[in-house]
Amino acid sequence: MNKKRILFTGGGTAGHVIVNLALIPYYQEQGWEIDYIGSKEGIERNLVSELDEVTYHPISTGKLRRYISKENIKDPFKVLKGTLQAINILRKRKPSVIFSKGGFVSVPVMLAAKLTGVPAVVHESDYTPGLANKIAMPFAQKVLATFPETLSYLPEKKSEYVGAVIRDELFQGSRQNGLDITGLSGEKPVLLIMGGSGGSEKINETVRNCLPQLLPFLQIIHICGHSKMDTEINEPGYRQFEYINEELKDMFAASDFVLSRAGSNAIFEFLALQLPMLLIPLSRQASRGDQIINAKSFAERRYARVLEEEALTDEALIEEIKQLTKSAPVMVDAMKQYKTEKAKDRVIEIISEVRKK
Numbered sequence: 001m002n003k004k005r006i007l008f009t010g011g012g013t014a015g016h017v018i019v020n021l022a023l024i025p026y027y028q029e030q031g032w033e034i035d036y037i038g039s040k041e042g043i044e045r046n047l048v049s050e051l052d053e054v055t056y057h058p059i060s061t062g063k064l065r066r067y068i069s070k071e072n073i074k075d076p077f078k079v080l081k082g083t084l085q086a087i088n089i090l091r092k093r094k095p096s097v098i099f100s101k102g103g104f105v106s107v108p109v110m111l112a113a114k115l116t117g118v119p120a121v122v123h124e125s126d127y128t129p130g131l132a133n134k135i136a137m138p139f140a141q142k143v144l145a146t147f148p149e150t151l152s153y154l155p156e157k158k159s160e161y162v163g164a165v166i167r168d169e170l171f172q173g174s175r176q177n178g179l180d181i182t183g184l185s186g187e188k189p190v191l192l193i194m195g196g197s198g199g200s201e202k203i204n205e206t207v208r209n210c211l212p213q214l215l216p217f218l219q220i221i222h223i224c225g226h227s228k229m230d231t232e233i234n235e236p237g238y239r240q241f242e243y244i245n246e247e248l249k250d251m252f253a254a255s256d257f258v259l260s261r262a263g264s265n266a267i268f269e270f271l272a273l274q275l276p277m278l279l280i281p282l283s284r285q286a287s288r289g290d291q292i293i294n295a296k297s298f299a300e301r302r303y304a305r306v307l308e309e310e311a312l313t314d315e316a317l318i319e320e321i322k323q324l325t326k327s328a329p330v331m332v333d334a335m336k337q338y339k340t341e342k343a344k345d346r347v348i349e350i351i352s353e354v355r356k357k
């Protein structure tokens with residue numbers, strides 16, 4: 001009997017890969033042929049290459065912008081080249097369905113899906129849809145949302161709210177392992193700091209300035225991003241890491257609260273694990289403002305406190321972290337009301353419904 005075939009795409013930042021990583025183990029267990037189209041250099045290449053039984057296909061990608069400038073003049077040609085490459089891959093590998101998580105690399109794949117007649121499901125993590133997904137949506141059979149409110153931005157007939165798809169292993173962390181890995185004693189409450197999958201220089205710098213005021217009452221696990229460690233600092237209650245894979249579950253389990261950017265995947269993971277959050281969303285200058293909306297919606301539900309990047313000073317950070325430790329029990333109570341929907345099961349069901357039989 002021919003094996004069933006699925007093709008995943010998505011990349012650029014971990015936020016556009018993680019949902020795929022949460023779904024792939026199911027298809028591995030079921031013995032499907034699994035392909036992944038990503039970029040040549042994006043984070044998805046490293047994250048996916050580590051997986052067994054997944055064939056990675058790098059294609060050419062370009063950023064899509066409203067205005068053509070000197071910097072991006074070649075991008076439309078790169079997208080065209082990527083589309084031709086994706087068409088070739090789809091013709092050769094013959095997937096019966098595509099799952100697209102967004103990011104610029106997904107645009108050529110979704111164009112190729114339309115041109116070759118392969119059915120596709122698009123998944124949006126953020127409160128408001130990103131540009132790549134907006135372009136891709138007309139070519140999809142189904143569009144899935146993580147926030148219920150996102151449905152008002154999506155095509156009515158083919159969209160569905162499914163909730164957050166979270167990696168199963170994150171629920172299996174051990175506090176003791178987390179303390180062993182980090183070398184922290186856990187005698188004081190542990191604050192996890194994560195500036196998005198790439199780290200944030202502004203958050204890193206401010207946190208490091210504030211260590212003398214924070215370490216008397218906290219221990220800190222700081223995931224600071226590739227090449228963003230400060231090896232000069234050697235404080236017993238402060239541990240730095242660039243990016244964590246398998247051990248993330250244990251670090252989450254060892255933490256009492258988090259300071260984070262407001263990328264959708266990260267904040268839904270904290271919510272599911274009932275970790276009170278202080279969110280510093282990416283500013284409107286750095287992105288389209290999606291993280292600000294994500295963060296506000298969490299603050300309205302009392303899952304999080306929000307400090308906007310424009311207001312981020314050493315003093316404000318210290319004060320907000322103190323408030324976070326005080327209001328943590330109220331946040332945990334609010335988070336207990338959140339039901340982790342069976343998002344992953346529903347997504348798998350939808351993929352089966354859409355699949356070319």
Ligand SMILES: CC(=O)N[C@H]1[C@@H](OP(=O)(O)OP(=O)(O)OC[C@H]2O[C@@H](n3ccc(=O)[nH]c3=O)[C@H](O)[C@@H]2O)O[C@H](CO)[C@@H](O)[C@@H]1O
Nearest residue numbers: 013014015016018125126196197223243244263264265266
């Ligand atoms: C700069 C940028 O474009 N940011 C976007 C990107 O953020 P970003 O890539 O930071 O995405 P998210 O915060 O949504 O997800 C990050 C994911 O990486 C994981 N993780 C992080 C650090 C680590 O060491 N190990 C690890 O596994 C987190 O657990 C989480 O699952 O995608 C998000 C979801 O579409 C958007 O909201 C953000 O605006």
